[in-house]
Amino acid sequence: MEAAATTEAGREIEKLLALHPKGFDLSLDRISRLLSALGDPHKRLPPVIHVAGTNGKGSVTAFSRAILEAAGLSVHVHTSPHLVNWHERYRLGRKGGRGAFVSDPVLADAVRRVADANGGQMITVFEILTAVTFLLFAEHPADVAIIEVGLGGRFDATNVIERPAVSVIMPISLDHQAYLGDRVELIAAEKAGIMKRGAPVVIGHQEEDAARAVLVETAERLSCPYTVYGQDYLAYQEFGRMVYQDEFGLFDLPAPKLPGRHQFANAAAAIRAIKASGLPVTEHAIERGLASVEWPGRLQRLPVGALAKVAPASSEIWVDGGHNPAAGVVIAETMANFEDRDPRPLFLVTGMINTKDAVGYFDAFRGIAERVFTVPIRGSDAGIDPAVLASDAMEAGLTAAPVSTVAEALQAIGRIVEEDTVAPRILIGGSLYLVGDVLADNGTPPT
CATH class of the missing domain: 3.90.190.20 (Mur ligase, C-terminal domain)
Structure with missing residues (x-):
């Protein structure tokens, strides 16, 4: 992780880490108050692909970004945690090209403004950094924003998004039990909290039947149009390529650039999510995205x-x-x-x-x-x-x-x-x- 004093933004964030509690305190009250003080930037975002899950959410984010950028769209991306520099959490879209990590002066300015708006009130640093996400994404125009959940879903700071273009729930397994529960169905219920009434939902490959059942029940209760991997869409390897299939037909595609058989299911979830969002993407863009995708630190x-x-x-x-x-x-x-x-x-x-x-x-x-x-x-x-x-x-x-x-x-x-x-x-x-x-x-x- 980034040394404390290597960048201006890093120094600003280190100040916050010294003032505010580390870790997570799952609630939406503090982030909502802070966003209100900032003029509710989360209500001025482009269409949002909101991604949760125990494993695979980073990969589906990377696939979605690669495909959308191949289609010529500008794509904001929020992920966490970062690997080396805080700036990795905020990729700002560029029209017709590859997005780039936010520059140091722009990030440092955003962090200062959010901290000033908070006025020293009790809050976690993750909540401040999430507010920075919404501020940056609202102030820099783009065609779409992909926002990855930090922890859980229901009370994660990103879950103030009122109407996502699509919610994506990737594979769920036991992790963060102290915050989310010690049974997979409890964790699934927390992740399902990002679903919004009537908004499309894509459910990724689930090894656990109990997790899948909770996700489907929640989608049905909220009248969300939903699709489930292995039931409504799927992908498989054939002759060194990837075949993607859903109710609209099939695509014969190059194998994903990211290694591992599990990436076929992750790529399929990204394709299905983009389709569900209504964003304009062609089969050619999907081909180019699968061939160019990158996801640092994962295989x-x-x-x-x-x-x-x-x-x-x-x-x-x-x-x-x-x-x-x-x-x-x-x-x-x-x-x-x-x-x-x-x-x-x-x-x-x-x-x-x-x-x-x-x-x-x-x-x-x-x-x-x-x-x-x-x-x-x-x-x-x-x-x-x-x-x-x-x-x-x-x-x-x-x-x-x-x-x-x-x-x-x-x-x-x-x-x-x-x-x-x-x-x-x-x-x-x-x-x-x-x-x-x-x-x-x-x-x-x-x-």
Whole structure:
């Protein structure tokens, strides 16, 4: 994550972090009061695609943006958390081209204005930063805004949007149980809170029948026209391409640029959401979007960079911020598919925070990973001690050892494989915070 004093906006946000409580306090009262003081910018947005879910919401956001930009539309995008710089949370659309992260002076000015409007009243920093989203998106014209939920849905600060063009609910699994509940149907009810009466809803692939049932019941109760993955639309791989099908027909499309079989379902949800929103998009734009999509820190390959140089020669290095058991399953499946095509020993370099099910995450890699090296999360009070995390990995049946840094882990891997003829495959992940530090240290931040 970004050092405190590297940018003007970063310094302004650090001031707020010193004044206001960290973490989440789920409510819409404070954000509503603040937005009212700012002139209700959330009511002056372009059509909004509002995205919630435990896993996959970042990918569907990336696919939607890529497709819409390929269609020539200007697209604002709000995501969280950021990986390296605060500016990544705010991508401002450009007509006929690729949007760009907000500039430092513009972001710093927006943060100051929102803080001034708050007048020192009790609020969380996430709520202030969400108000910044609405202010920026209202003051810079665009054709569409994609807004990703921060946590949950019903009481998330983004949920002041009154009438989205479409609400998208991606796969739901157990995560953030302290805030959202300890059963998947309770979490689904929180995520379903972004649905608005009569507004279209797209339900992504759900592994859990209980979650799907809650989402469908909520959509029906609110008279929302809804579509469900696997029932009303779907996607599958055929001859190295992606076939998308819904009630209107099918598209024969290139396979998504983002790796992993799960990305077919994520891409399908994006296509269906754009269709449901009524935004003008052609099959050609969908093709171009699938071929050009980027999503930093999620199964992202690191072919070059300062850390890449530390790894054994010809290593294949991947980073991914997935941090719960469901994410572990799809990441491990992707690694196994890589192994089928190009056999290499797989090593994990993992750091996690203490709100996550580390054993559940590691369990997905049993029989796949050669060894795990656990590392601290730099600058986080919530990081799991590497020795404890290594114990969690061993509980899941993996061979593991704690080290002090990612670079030390890469050097240790080098010593293990120096006698082998096959260069390793290395997955660095378990936390978006760790991935952000790795991208910064490697000299390859998101752009």
